[in-house]
Amino acid sequence: MREFGYQRAHDVTGALALLAADPDARFLGGGTNLVDLMKSGVERPARLVDVRDLPLDRVEPTADGGLRIGATVTNSDLAAHPEVRRRYPALAQAVLAGASGQLRNMATVGGNLLQRTRCGYFTDVSKPCNKRVPGSGCPAVTGEHHNHAVLGASGHCVAVHPSDMGVALTAFDAVVSYASADGPGETPLTDFYLPVGDTPHRETALPPGALITHVSLPAAPVAARSRYRKVRERASYAFAIGSVAAALTVEDGLVREARLALGAVASRPWRARAAEAVLAGAPADGATFAAAADAELAAARPLPDNGYKVTLMRNLVVSVLTELAGRDAR
Amino acid sequence: MTTTTPGPRAVRGAVGVAHTRVEGRDKVTGAARYAGEIPHPDLAHGWLVLSTVARGRILDVDTAPVLGMPGVLTVLHHGNAPRLNLDYVGMLGTPPDPTCAVFQHDGVPFAGWPVALVVAETSEEAREAAEALVVTYEREPHDTALVAGHPDAYPAASHMPAETEKGDLEERLAASAHVVDARYTTPEEQHSMMEPHAATARWDGGRLEVVDSNQGAVWVQSELAAMFSLDASSVRVRSEHIGGGFGSKGLRAHQVSAVMAATALGRPVRVVLTRRQTFTLGGYRSPTTQRIRLGAAPDGRLLALEHLSLNQTSRVYEFVEPSAGVARVMYDAEAHRTANHVVRLDVPSPTWMRAPGEAPGSFAIEAALDELATRAGVDPIELRLRNEPEVGPVSGLPFGSRNLAACFREGARRFGWADRDPRPGTRRDGRWLLGTGTAAASFGAGAAPSTALVTAEADGSFTVRITAADIGTGARTALTLIAADALETAPDRVRVRIGDSDFGHAMIAGGSMGTRSWAWAVTAAAAELRERLAVTTAVPPEGITVRSDTTAALGALARKERHSYGAQFAEVAVDTATGEVRVRRMLGVFAAGRIVNPLTARNQLVGGMTWGISMALHEEAVRDRDSGGHYAPDLAGYHVATHADVPDIEADWVDDHDPDDPVGIKGIGEIGIVGAAAAVANAVWHATGVRHRDLPIRPDRILAATAPDPAGGAADA
């Protein structure tokens, strides 16, 4: 690990100023991903600006029934928050499905969205990786990829985004607010992550030097009946091999509104708009749910060793929607 | 002294009664110090640099820029390291693994091979300098893939012969009413003990002192002495608390490089392996590919048994994972053939890992027996009982005590086996399919020569000194109870000191032989001490010390098949839509000789069974074919079972007494894992109707499996 300077910021303006002075500087939130990447040599910042003391640590209900979540709110506080559990239960479930109690106490909402892939080629500096060293190649395409992307990937990178929280936020139309030297800005989470294309090293639409300040969730009554399910290779403390965040309301046997997002299948949390289109107004039954899943997964381009994800995601979507429909019925 | 054979089971009170660990308070308060935790005022920190190519030659180690970095003291590599002696056979009858004898040549036999040690004032400085060190290689093509039928495979002996054969296998198979012919694979598995290897080396008045984390202080001391051509008496190795070992903690690159650096710098040097480094430097369990052919009469009695196993080893060291050894002591047949083969690849050296041979071997053969039970329409327990041998199937020797049947009867009763519907794929609880499975277990009950010192102190207390190792087994506590009984005193009057090579020769914590071997020596010394005290009027201030040596007594032991046994039971739930498998309950009933401390013994057995769950469902070190190195070698990439994966496992035991055995203790460190993965895999078949012959049973493998065939297990994964 390279030697680095350290400063603690106390307000957003100060944080931006501290970072702007140095292109090799990084914001330090909970550190659960950044410090690990510094140890493995993937990240070598010259300076860290610690943003955990910024006054962005509150979850505020908005008048319209949504939530405004500060960027330094810890995962634990987010998942335990009464309004999160009431209004967006799938978000609380997604956060609780991630990492461990210790890591959730450290990790922040802003940091969660900016975490890097856990692809084993990306985290190993002795191996090629287009995301880490543009142009060096992607060994995962022909190598180990059984937990890599089946949607939206390119030959340049097949890594998946590891966030659970992001999947639920994506389903609920979250908007990312940031501060930058050029003033504040905001981006819907669905546009926050850039397409992989041939630039997998460019991951987000966040302007250089910008700081995420809030994540806002618009009111979504449908989210009160929502569910997050995660499948992984052990029962806890592991990244997803597939996950689903879903919300559903049913009226007279027909889907009135549905939200669906998929995790661990792409370089970003995957909003399943094609599936949602099939669901809207259709009978709330297994056939519809399967058709919805198939519509979304028609675009899947699995690699030799991750085709199971297509089956897994289809089954998981059907299972979660069936559960929600059943719950709605009673 | 001449060792008197201790009287059989002189039960007096302490042995057999639950006792909390004597070092327990130190462990729960953080006071127990492990190897990397002894402060030295002048300590320097070493950081190993490992090869990034899987095969080739080091062309250059560019030390100059690194030597100029802050705090850097030296860089050791093949160009400046002292030459070591590798021409010896170690205490366990094996030559040294050249991976431990660091920096002796420019060759690179695998990715993750030690190429340099950077030593600096602080660990942060050492780490940064190690990362900055540029090593240039000439790269050669590598072969890191273990495949069945590899053209370079050859039969290899270990502590057992490579091959055994009797009868006409093909003829007996042809004559069989039921035949199973299947291939099973197990992946590379990592010990992953929680404490990575750590050692501090320093010279103290002409004597080399090494504080280490190992499974045998005399073992490591004798190897270091041989390797550095030192007189054994001028090397002392201590290892008081050990954060797990499971076979990985013998002589490794960290001790040898620490000794080199301490010698070069004339100050104490600590080398700690990173978690990633343990994947290539700490040994591992080789992947195996096994083929089993069973032929049986209509009633399930075996006519033919063939078990062939192939494992990988490194180019520089031959290690045999003797999976085919299981059938040599467990199951007989008129035609019986077993063989262990190895192939040398461009991979790190494997080593012993909890139940070497038995763990992967029992998975294969106990799964094959389950398949045979289905084909023959015989209950899996009944099938095993019908195949109980009278004598050792290969050795022809009598069994010491073989209480496998008692384990199955007691286990079946407690698990509720009698109510089991043998048809697969028929029980459901919501989205989960349920199933149960069973498997047999056995593990050798051996002993090796050991010495012990027992002192009667002037204040009426006793001190036991023995180079035992407590790697979490509870050995320190067990020896306290054994000594108390042998000395006819209370456990709190006995202080047991272990983990110091100055206490003399003793068996390592390994092969489930530690406690059996050490208890023998302690009991012998205690017996003679009591004779001495009987004719002594006053104990002098320095106490009275007796030293035992069990070499002669061990040599006098009659040759028999001595093993512990067990019956494993598991219930699993499988969601075939998502591929998730959860173990809902597990029971193991064991016949493992005299149980010294029920509290810690139960924990050990349950721990082994937990390993079985982990082996069946989670563990797999993945190799990247292109680079030849590991993919994601860390505890997020290599999954061991978490709390959430482990249900309320029960372990218990039946009476097990070998009248011919003076010690009665059989050892329980390994038997818990044997058969455990097979019990889980057999339960997965019972739940789903699909047979999984490749471990681990990952979600993608469940999902890829063909639909269940309720007619009787023809479906394969």
Added chain:
Amino acid sequence: MAPATSSTSSAITLNINGEKHHLPIDHRTTLLDALRERLDLTGTKKGCDQGQCGACTVLVDRRRVVSCLSLAVAAEGREITTIEGVAEGDELHPVQQAFLDLDGYQCGYCTPGQICSAIAVIEEHAAGWPSAVTDDPGPEAGPPPLTPDEIRERMSGNLCRCGAYVSIVRAVARAAESHAEHRAEAAKGTAA
């Protein structure tokens, strides 16, 4: 924060187990290494150094964290509690006592992390935090029953390779019971 001694190191004060420690620190030094290498508080263990095992768990401002991914310099101004600070003098913390009595360990290397984690689990549960296995009926319902499955999920960030999970879960359950009784007694006392 104290003035920097150079751009890459600082003189800091760490508040550990109620005691203040002043030390110059390389910014690269993790809280884990500061405890173990600089302050001789070696009860906190290094198992992976990557946040993947939980052996280094300590409490910071009463919340459990992994100290291997915490920078020491960033821990300035926080209240740090390590395994050395959880007992009351000679009297073990109820979690420590339960681990000792029920053999909630084997090699002991993950134990300080398991104990620190368990102490926090009991508090998190009492505060009504749900877990991934909680069938959450909503915040009004209060803490869910602390079943063995709840304990297992909440403790899953602490690996134990010896496989002592079964006895660890029993130890945490016993300590949680005595904690609950304690609170009930205290509440009764207050009410009286």
